[in-house]
Amino acid sequence: MPRVNPKPQERVLPPETYAELDAFIAALHLDREDERRKESLIQVLHKAQHLFGFLPEEVQLHIADAFAINHAEVSGVISFYNYFTTTPKGKYQINVCLGTACYVNGAEKVLQEFEHILGIRSGQVTEDGKFSIESLRCVGACGLAPVVTINDRVYGKVQPGKVQEILEHYLVEASGEEAPVHA
Amino acid sequence: MVNLTIDNRPVTVEDGATILDAARQLNIRIPTLCYLDLHELKMVNKVASCRICSVEVAGRHNLAPACATPVAEGMEVTTNSRRVLFTRRRLLELILSNHPFNCLICAKSTDCELQALAWEFGINTKRYHGEETSFPIDKTSGALKRDPDKCIMCRRCETMCNEVQTVGALTAYGRGFNVIVGPAEMKPFVDSNCTYCGQCVSVCPTAALTGHGYIQETWNAIFDPTKTVVVQVAPAIRATIGEEFGIAPGTPVTGKLVAGLRRLGFDAVFDTTFGADLTIVEEANEIIQRLTTGERLPILTSCCPSWINFIEYQFPNLKYMPSTCKSPQQMTGTIAKTYYAQKIGVKPEDIVVVAVMPCIAKKYEARRPEHETNGVRDVDYSITTRELAKMLKEGGIDLRFMDEEEFDNPLGESTGAGVIFGATGGVLEAALRTVYEKVTGKELTNVDFTAVRGLTDVREAVIDLGGRQLRVAAGSGLGNARKILENVEKGTSQYDVIEIMACPGGCINGGGQPYTRDRLDMIQLRTQALYSIDARSAIRKSHENPSVIKLYEEFLGEPGGHKAHELLHTEY
Ligand code: SF4
Ligand code: SF4
Ligand code: SF4
Ligand code: FES
Numbered sequence: 244m245p246r247v248n249p250k251p252q253e254r255v256l257p258p259e260t261y262a263e264l265d266a267f268i269a270a271l272h273l274d275r276e277d278e279r280r281k282e283s284l285i286q287v288l289h290k291a292q293h294l295f296g297f298l299p300e301e302v303q304l305h306i307a308d309a310f311a312i313n314h315a316e317v318s319g320v321i322s323f324y325n326y327f328t329t330t331p332k333g334k335y336q337i338n339v340c341l342g343t344a345c346y347v348n349g350a351e352k353v354l355q356e357f358e359h360i361l362g363i364r365s366g367q368v369t370e371d372g373k374f375s376i377e378s379l380r381c382v383g384a385c386g387l388a389p390v391v392t393i394n395d396r397v398y399g400k401v402q403p404g405k406v407q408e409i410l411e412h413y414l415v416e417a418s419g420e421e422a423p424v425h426a
Numbered sequence: 427m428v429n430l431t432i433d434n435r436p437v438t439v440e441d442g443a444t445i446l447d448a449a450r451q452l453n454i455r456i457p458t459l460c461y462l463d464l465h466e467l468k469m470v471n472k473v474a475s476c477r478i479c480s481v482e483v484a485g486r487h488n489l490a491p492a493c494a495t496p497v498a499e500g501m502e503v504t505t506n507s508r509r510v511l512f513t514r515r516r517l518l519e520l521i522l523s524n525h526p527f528n529c530l531i532c533a534k535s536t537d538c539e540l541q542a543l544a545w546e547f548g549i550n551t552k553r554y555h556g557e558e559t560s561f562p563i564d565k566t567s568g569a570l571k572r573d574p575d576k577c578i579m580c581r582r583c584e585t586m587c588n589e590v591q592t593v594g595a596l597t598a599y600g601r602g603f604n605v606i607v608g609p610a611e612m613k614p615f616v617d618s619n620c621t622y623c624g625q626c627v628s629v630c631p632t633a634a635l636t637g638h639g640y641i642q643e644t645w646n647a648i649f650d651p652t653k654t655v656v657v658q659v660a661p662a663i664r665a666t667i668g669e670e671f672g673i674a675p676g677t678p679v680t681g682k683l684v685a686g687l688r689r690l691g692f693d694a695v696f697d698t699t700f701g702a703d704l705t706i707v708e709e710a711n712e713i714i715q716r717l718t719t720g721e722r723l724p725i726l727t728s729c730c731p732s733w734i735n736f737i738e739y740q741f742p743n744l745k746y747m748p749s750t751c752k753s754p755q756q757m758t759g760t761i762a763k764t765y766y767a768q769k770i771g772v773k774p775e776d777i778v779v780v781a782v783m784p785c786i787a788k789k790y791e792a793r794r795p796e797h798e799t800n801g802v803r804d805v806d807y808s809i810t811t812r813e814l815a816k817m818l819k820e821g822g823i824d825l826r827f828m829d830e831e832e833f834d835n836p837l838g839e840s841t842g843a844g845v846i847f848g849a850t851g852g853v854l855e856a857a858l859r860t861v862y863e864k865v866t867g868k869e870l871t872n873v874d875f876t877a878v879r880g881l882t883d884v885r886e887a888v889i890d891l892g893g894r895q896l897r898v899a900a901g902s903g904l905g906n907a908r909k910i911l912e913n914v915e916k917g918t919s920q921y922d923v924i925e926i927m928a929c930p931g932g933c934i935n936g937g938g939q940p941y942t943r944d945r946l947d948m949i950q951l952r953t954q955a956l957y958s959i960d961a962r963s964a965i966r967k968s969h970e971n972p973s974v975i976k977l978y979e980e981f982l983g984e985p986g987g988h989k990a991h992e993l994l995h996t997e998y
Contacts, residue, residue, distance in 0.1 A: 300611060313594030314619075318610035322599045329611070343557070380604070 254301050260294050261305065268309050275311040284310060284320060288327060297331045333368045333375035335413050340390040342381025349402070350389035354378055356406040357391075374413070430501035445481055445492040445503055456481060456505055457514065457543060459521075460580035461493035462629055464590075466881065466946050467903065467930045471585045471629075476578065477517050478543065481505045489513055515547055523554035525632075526575055533571075534633035537941050540578060561606060566614035568638050569622045569790035574606040577634035583607060583626035590930065591904040593736065595620040607634075621735035623904065623928040624786030624937015637786045637938055640807040641817055647778040647806070648691045654770070655778045656694040657687050658758045658837070661702060662784040662848030662933035663811050665955035669940045669948075670815035671825040676951030678959050681830025686823045687782075688831060694766075697833045698781065699840035701758030702847040702856070704977070705729060706968035708994050709751045710860040711986040713923055717865075717894070722746055724914060724921045727853050729753040731791035732928035736904050738998060741911050750995040752804075754847065755781045755788055756797050758837060759804035760993050765981045766837060774802045781808045784848070784936030787928065796996055810938025839973035842963030843873075849953045850902035850932035851878040851885060854925035858889055858898065859967045866892040873966050879957070881931055881949070884910060886921070898923045903930040 254261075267290050273280045287309070291302050298321055300314075307317045321327040339345075339354040354376070358364055361374050368375040384390045387399025391409070398409060429438050432449050439448045449456050460476040462469070474494035481492045484502035489510065492503075504510065522544065529535050561574035584596045584607055595618050598607050609618035627635045647655045668679040687695045709727070716725050728734060728748040737744055752760065759781065763774040781788065785808070791797065792805040809817075818825065832838065843859055846852030855875045862870050877887040884901040899921045901910055907926045913919035929935045934952035935942070942948045960966060968974065982990045 303610070313588070313597075313610070315588075315594055315597035315610040319597030319599055322597075322612075323601050 256295055256299070256301060264291055264294055264302075264305070265309075268306075273310060280310060281312065284312075284317070285324075288317075288321060292327060297328045299329060299331075303329075330366055331368050331372075331375070334373050335375075335393050337374060337376045338382075338392045339365075339376065339378045340380070340382045340384070340388070340392075341378045342385065342388075344381070344385035345389040348388040348400075352403045353389050353391065353401050353406060356403040357410075360406060360410060374410075428497045428499050428501075430497050430499070430503065432503045433505055439497055443497050445483075445490065445495050445497055445501075446479060448497050449481075449492060449503075449505060454505055456492045457546065458493055459539060459543060459578070459631060460582070462580075462582050462585075463944050464629075464946060467590055468905070469585055469590045471580065471582045473581045473585075475580060476521065478514055480510060480513050480517070482507050482510050515549075518543055518547055518549065519553045521578055522549065522552060523556045524558050525578070526558075527552060532576075532633050533636045533639065534576075538633065539631035539943070557603070559604060559606070564608075564614045565638055566616040567620070567622065567790060568793050569786050570615050570620065570624070570627065571636045571638045572608060572615065573634055573636070574608060575634075576632045577606055578632055579605060579607065580631060581607065582629040582631065583635055586625050586629050587620075589905070591621075591623060591625055591928070592908045593619060593621055593623070593740075593904055596626065619739045621732040621739070621904065621928060622787040622790045622937075623732040625929060627786060627937045628935075628939075628941065637810050637813070638789055639813055640789070640809050641813050643807050644780050644809060644813075644817065647780065650778075653776055653778045654693045654772050655691075655780065656696055656762050656766070656837075657692040657780045657782060658696040658698045658701070658755070658762070659683060659687070659782045660698045660755065660784055660788075660848065660933065661845045661852075661956065662936060662939070662952070663782050663814070664845075664959070665848060665934055665952040666784065666939050667811050667815055668825060670812070671818075673826060675948045676955045678955045679825055680959070681832070682825045682828035684833055685828040685831040686818050686825055689823050689828075690817060690821050692780070694834045694837075696758060696762065696837035697840050697844075698754045698758050698783075699844035699847070700833075700837045700971070700973060701754035701756075701761070702729075702844035702853075703841055703968035703971040703974050704757050704761070704994070705751050705754050706843060706853075706856045706860050707974060707978075707985050708757075708990060709749050710857055710864055710969070712749050712751065713857060713861055714864060715986065717896070717922065724919065724924050725749055727857075727923075727925040729847065729853055730787070730927050730929075730933075731785075731794075732787035733904070733907060733926045734998060735787065735790075736907060736928065737911070740908070741915070744911060744915065745998045747914075748998060750997055752797070752994055752996050753788075753791065754844075755783060755791065755808065756804050756996075757994050759792075759797075760799055761977065762837060763799060763802055763804060764993060765977060768981075769836070774800070778806045779804065781805050782811065782814045783808050784811055784933040784939045785929075786810070786937040788938075799993065811936075811940060812938060815940070836973045836976065839971055841968055841971045842960030842966035843968045844971070845959045845963070846956050848933045848956050849879070850927045850930075851875075851880065851900040851925065852932065852956070853927075854878050854898055854900045854923065856968055857923065857925075858896075860969045861896070862889065862891060863967065863969070865894070868892070870967070878925075879953075881953075896923065897921045898925075900925040902927040902932050904928050 271283050303317045307314045365376045365378050391398045391401045427438050437448050456479050459478040462471040472494050474491040479492040480489040482504040483490050564572040587596045588594050664678050664680040668677050726748040759779045767774045788808045792808040797804045843856035859873050878885045878900045883906045886899040889896040931949045935949045
């Protein structure tokens, strides 16, 4: 059996979730000698992201071992798809575009304002798990620069002064959801 | 066979050949950049990512990459039409648009394949000014240096690391404009499973991957009047450094090299080959012990630090197998700072040991925490053949015009057995010469164990030790090492002693050697140079090295004895 990634990695994610992932992988009947097993890699990564919410290194190593491939290979695949994330994401994912057009229109100030108000840095999640901030390169909406997306919603021509208002909208929405469904 | 024409000249090549192969047969030069053919090492990098080799094929709309396009019957290829030359130039200019223009201060200057192309193409301006990537430089390992801004995404390093060495430390990371090659999660090398074999450095066309340099530290030591600075040179250096001075490959330059080092200002010029002989005496003793008890077999050689890293990361359950002997670099350093220090009456902390090595991993080895004696590093700086060549040039020393001089004693005397450490199979052969005599008590008349020499994947032999059949094997390249270890693990291997060198061909092809690009014939010439030194040596068995014998008498006691163990052995 080819030995890969033997370096021990401390695990903090729940064993039950790993068990669920393992059951999914077991059902695929991967043949560790067969090159074609790698075709299932993306499928397993999808499942893992669905289960854990993100794909940190401990999960990557676990999957690499299941496929008997190197960690580097798994890492490379994850990095190729925007869909996959290696950092935990909040319920509301804030993306600030730092492409050239947005940048020259002050996107960095907007990003700083989000960071300031939420008290986290880009790439982090708020403690309550509600918000996460990421910056991206051009999203292709340069006419609206600077552009911010929150989940599927696009905000154009965002100025630092508007940030508070945008966030408040989501805070209200969030607290609304936590309230009992029917009074 | 396939018939085609290139630039109107007919040529016949084998099925499956590429346009590039066919052109080479006609001595038509098509420039290449990403392509690298090292098929003797089972590596051909054919990702066709750069398109610098573009040619025109009659009847095809698009230009074809010659390196990856198979020939076809009746094909008509044009390699130097206006369209071809114009396209190649534009492609090169696009690559250059996202490449730093700091050649003047680049470690790879004059050895860079991108720079060479720019020169050939007569590039005289930066035509396109696009966005440029900017990634941090990784110097965390103190052995490898990675500068992603200089990466042209040829993927040679990945092919080498993953397919030849089977280490799998590298991957393309990200996509589009921001894609770069590096360890998993773009972590620094220290946090990866890289073994520092440096083979990726050997194939990288630019300075995206280089060795971590210690030239300045070495100069500072030389010019520090309070320090006694000794230098040791590995066996493989004498067979390669001449190349950097235009001396024909395969010419041994031992005496000239010694003279050059002395002129540089080192206080003593020692030979790591002495340490190699010492290693053999200790290791032979260990081999015999393990054979007698039958425990911890097979014994694996431990002179190659990259190989040791490979076992540590990939086969941690076999960590008890390698010989506990330190490598020749570390033994020579230790003896210089103990025995020699005592002899000249200088405190160990006032001695600086500089090691000239063919190797990137030796830089890492010198820094391993366990390699110090009473708080003093055994080896202070490990520099490569390439770095030493630069220092000699800076110091105004041209090896071609040096008279031959002798190493200093007591760490300068060596045998032919120590010299062949630099080629794959050499450590094993040297050990056999000593083990045979120690076990049988008879004199070995023919010391040449040619069966373990050569570039083939794994060489094996059975040696009759007067009744006991000793089964040995030697292999180079970590891919071959993996195969051997897997068999050891499965219990299907029958060997008693195994030598592994991480670099294909051994240290003569180390990651710190003068760049050979695709010229594997140079590796053969270098190998022959070492064996010719051995053949001409008066003493060809390590245990007959008079200085080593004296070292045991005056200082160490018995091989494998208490003091020898304390100073010359380590654990993993
Ligand atoms: S030094 Fe060797 S192991 Fe490390 S990345 Fe390069 S080729 Fe791979
Ligand atoms: S690091 Fe060097 S060898 Fe690797 S892809 Fe980049 S340019 Fe090519
Ligand atoms: S084979 Fe030699 S040059 Fe290569 S890593 Fe090992 S010791 Fe260094
Ligand atoms: S050399 Fe042929 S595509 Fe790069």
